Amino acid sequence: METPKPRVAVHKFSSCDGCQLALLNLGEDLLTLAERVELVHFAEAGPLDPDTEVDVAFVEGSVSTPEDIERIQHIRQHSRLLIAIGACATAGGIQALRNGADGAQWIAQIYSHPEAISSLAQSTPIASHVKVDFELWGCPVSGVQMLAVVNSLLLGVAPRDNADKVCTECKRNGYPCVMVSRGIACMGPVTRAGCGALCPGLGRDCYGCYGPAENANTDALAAQFASLGLTPLDIVQRFQSINSQAPVFLAAADKLRMRGDG
Amino acid sequence: MFSSQPNHARFLPLAQLHTLVAKLMQLAYQCLGPAVENGAIVMRELDAPDGLPRGLQAEQSPGRYRLTRDPLNRYFAWANGPQAIKPQAFAPKESLWRVERDDAGALQFAAVEAVAPAQAIIGVRACDLAALALQDAHFLSAGRRDAHYAKRRELLFLVAVQCAEPGATCFCASTGDGPTPTAGYDLALAELAEGFVAVAGSAKGGAVLDALNLSPATPQQIDAARQQGQAAAAAQTRSLPGRNLREALMSRLEHPRWDEVAARCLACGNCTAVCPTCFCHAEADEPALDGQSSRHERVWDSCFGESHGYLHGFNVRSDIRSRYRQWFTHKLATWHDQFGRSGCVGCGRCIAWCPVGIDLTEEVAALTAGVQP
Numbered sequence: 001m002e003t004p005k006p007r008v009a010v011h012k013f014s015s016c017d018g019c020q021l022a023l024l025n026l027g028e029d030l031l032t033l034a035e036r037v038e039l040v041h042f043a044e045a046g047p048l049d050p051d052t053e054v055d056v057a058f059v060e061g062s063v064s065t066p067e068d069i070e071r072i073q074h075i076r077q078h079s080r081l082l083i084a085i086g087a088c089a090t091a092g093g094i095q096a097l098r099n100g101a102d103g104a105q106w107i108a109q110i111y112s113h114p115e116a117i118s119s120l121a122q123s124t125p126i127a128s129h130v131k132v133d134f135e136l137w138g139c140p141v142s143g144v145q146m147l148a149v150v151n152s153l154l155l156g157v158a159p160r161d162n163a164d165k166v167c168t169e170c171k172r173n174g175y176p177c178v179m180v181s182r183g184i185a186c187m188g189p190v191t192r193a194g195c196g197a198l199c200p201g202l203g204r205d206c207y208g209c210y211g212p213a214e215n216a217n218t219d220a221l222a223a224q225f226a227s228l229g230l231t232p233l234d235i236v237q238r239f240q241s242i243n244s245q246a247p248v249f250l251a252a253a254d255k256l257r258m259r260g261d262g
Numbered sequence: 263m264f265s266s267q268p269n270h271a272r273f274l275p276l277a278q279l280h281t282l283v284a285k286l287m288q289l290a291y292q293c294l295g296p297a298v299e300n301g302a303i304v305m306r307e308l309d310a311p312d313g314l315p316r317g318l319q320a321e322q323s324p325g326r327y328r329l330t331r332d333p334l335n336r337y338f339a340w341a342n343g344p345q346a347i348k349p350q351a352f353a354p355k356e357s358l359w360r361v362e363r364d365d366a367g368a369l370q371f372a373a374v375e376a377v378a379p380a381q382a383i384i385g386v387r388a389c390d391l392a393a394l395a396l397q398d399a400h401f402l403s404a405g406r407r408d409a410h411y412a413k414r415r416e417l418l419f420l421v422a423v424q425c426a427e428p429g430a431t432c433f434c435a436s437t438g439d440g441p442t443p444t445a446g447y448d449l450a451l452a453e454l455a456e457g458f459v460a461v462a463g464s465a466k467g468g469a470v471l472d473a474l475n476l477s478p479a480t481p482q483q484i485d486a487a488r489q490q491g492q493a494a495a496a497a498q499t500r501s502l503p504g505r506n507l508r509e510a511l512m513s514r515l516e517h518p519r520w521d522e523v524a525a526r527c528l529a530c531g532n533c534t535a536v537c538p539t540c541f542c543h544a545e546a547d548e549p550a551l552d553g554q555s556s557r558h559e560r561v562w563d564s565c566f567g568e569s570h571g572y573l574h575g576f577n578v579r580s581d582i583r584s585r586y587r588q589w590f591t592h593k594l595a596t597w598h599d600q601f602g603r604s605g606c607v608g609c610g611r612c613i614a615w616c617p618v619g620i621d622l623t624e625e626v627a628a629l630t631a632g633v634q635p
Contacts, residue, residue, distance in 0.1 A: 029551055032551045032552050033551060035552075036551075036552070036553060147551055148548075151549050151551060151553075152549075154553060155549060155553070160546065163568055164531075164564075164567045164568055164569070165528075165529070165530045165531065165567075167528075167530035167531055167532050167535070167617075168530075168531055168535075168562075168563075168564060168567060171354070171531070171532060171535030171536070171562065172354040172355055172535075172561055172562050173354070174304070174345065174349060174354065175300060176299065176300045176301065176302035176304060176327075176343070176344045176615075177344070177532055177615055177617060178300060178301070179325075179617045180302075180325055180326060180327050180614065180615050180616075180617060181300055181301030181302045181327045181328070181329075182300070182301045183326070186617070188530070189528040189530035189532075189617050190528070200300075203300050203301075214568045215529050215568070215580075215581070215582055215585075217525075217526075217527065217528050217529060217582060219525070220525065220526050220527065220528055220618055221528060221617075221618070223526075223618070224325070224617060224618045224619075
């Protein structure tokens with residue numbers, strides 16, 4: 001008798017669906033994966049069964065509404081392993097820019113019926129609410145990384161967590177450093193690897209969408225950005241983007257703001 | 263490269279440079295030469311014998327590299343780019359072996375053959391050759407010869423060029439590794455206004471040189487090349503205080519300077535990636551999605567990364583200070599124990615390509631101030 005295939009769900013919270021698309025865009029690999037696991041809930045791809053028991057739940061998106069708070073508890077209770085995927089799920093996402101602002105005022109300015117909007121004052125990562133077993137950073141995550149995680153779990157080993165800097169991938173790919181050769185403010189030296197140094201490979205600066213790397217020396221990078229000619233506000237904005245609420249990037253921005261620079 | 267033996271040096275007129283490349287291409291070498299990519303001079307495949315660019319130059323300073331034009335429109339008046347030989351011999355990423363599950367479910371292991379085209383690299387520098395000798399000492403040492411490195415290495419044909427215009431970050435004269443190539447090349451060139459003084463450094467280099475049917479270089483040409491090398495050495499503005507800094511540095515392991523440099527260091531590992539002697543690598547398994555096979559991969563690693571200092575259960579170098587000190591003292595101090603010389607060849611890449619411009623020579627000076635090296 002064959003052992004039953006592990007049951008996998010992909011859940012969405014406040015997000016753009018880009019991480020789910022990263023999985024969908026894997027094409028043939030996704031079909032191979034589907035032979036090894038049972039995809040029981042993945043709205044973007046078809047299957048719908050959000051309340052079922054699963055072995056692994058991938059969660060995309062941040063907790064941003066009162067309903068989200070209840071739903072993530074429910075998912076946690078029905079999942080053996082919970083894996084947060086993407087910048088929204090790991091750091092609150094781009095929508096967490098409202099955390100430091102008056103969100104209610106923004107809503108009043110934009111919507112004709114602000115009372116129809118039910119959102120929390122803060123957009124928060126999944127780990128702020130429930131235990132998360134593994135986090136995959138990125139906006140969006142790379143499909144290859146997602147497959148590697150599933151593969152590791154299928155083999156019964158812990159997924160590899162690579163928190164080194166984007167620079168490690170950049171140099172392995174043979175890309176000259178754009179900060180040195182063009183004087184542009186690259187976030188690569190404080191940003192987590194995983195994207196394959198996509199932006200520097202295209203001759204532009206990394207904008208930090210994979211979140212902070214380990215031992216991210218944001219002070220040193222901010223100082224270098226200043227000597228490249230960035231204004232204090234420019235530097236704050238470099239850290240306050242996709243992963244604005246990731247603690248290391250938030251602290252870097254707060255430090256600059258507190259000095260009155262930004 | 264300029265001994266006094268008669269007839270050992272030939273003269274390759276400027277207009278015939280393409281005949282050298284054509285000869286190498288005829289011998290089925292994939293020819294790599296300078297090209298511009300992302301604002302830097304990199305080594306890329308030449309598509310035609312006359313494909314070598316003229317007039318490339320780069321200004322280098324700590325944390326800064328900018329392309330410029332050589333007013334004399336020479337072929338090799340640039341000092342160096344971020345990489346030269348290292349990625350061609352020590353691959354940044356490669357598979358070492360694979361394992362497959364056979365029909366009976368048993369695991370079958372097999373070596374992965376290195377992908378190794380015969381390559382000629384045109385324009386390597388004396389510092390690169392000195393670094394390659396150190397990489398050879400590491401990867402080809404008796405009893406633990408690395409098959410992948412060895413296969414690529416033996417198929418390399420190296421056309422070295424004397425540096426006439428060192429970068430502001432260069433200090434090979436003080437490490438004793440340049441600017442004129444002295445060993446390790448198949449052919450070495452010194453570029454003069456009207457052409458190249460060319461010498462062979464190996465049998466295969468000699469065969470190529472003979473096939474070009476060149477006239478001997480005149481004593482005046484050889485002398486001009488020699489003087490050009492001396493002027494290039496004299497033009498270098500950076501230096502190390504000695505060739506063996508082992509004791510000086512090992513007596514300064516608790517110097518406050520380590521904290522100061524750690525405050526500036528990004529621990530990005532760029533210095534180790536561009537360093538032509540750094541050889542650290544990491545290995546990991548990449549299982550295929552169908553669960554039936556797996557590849558064992560080797561990638562460049564860095565002592566500035568998190569996993570490099572990870573032993574079972576804890577990290578011996580968790581902060582930037584200890585990582586910088588590890589790199590620095592290995593390169594300049596304990597390297598002597600391993601290889602009988604310093605691991606620095608004075609190419610200055612770690613200075614130019616450090617995103618925040620940390621200057622190795624300045625750190626050495628601060629750390630060894632007051633100690634006799």
